[in-house]
Amino acid sequence: MEDCRPLGFLVGLPFALIAVVLSLVGAVIWVIGSVVSCLCPCCCCCAGLVNMAVDLVKLPFKILKWFTDQIPC
Template sequence: MADCRPLGFLIGLPFAFVSLLLSLVGAIVWIIGSVLSCICPCCIFCAGLADLAMSLVKLPVTIIQGFIAFIPC
């Protein structure tokens, strides 16, 4: 129960919702980047774009964990 920080979770919830919308955009970009990198493997830009999109997909979890870790309650 020592790791339970409800205030950090509640404050981070609106930011996580906005990042959830960004993660949906990231998922779409990841799918397009993956298809383009399969079609043209010599295009390294598509692989970098897919990596960036994966970090966008992980963003909501990262934001919630950051708020829970940095807000003491």
């Protein structure tokens, strides 16, 4: 437990909660983009859209990790 930094977690928590809302939007975009890419595989713009949606889904974890890394022990 040497990487436990509760202050960084607490400071990053409001931003992570906002990112959770964005990740839900990203999940909806991901599902819609996956369906469209299955229906029309020649649509290459859907691949970029789906990749962006996956990044939005991972955003809360990235934000919490960044905040905890910024706070020294």
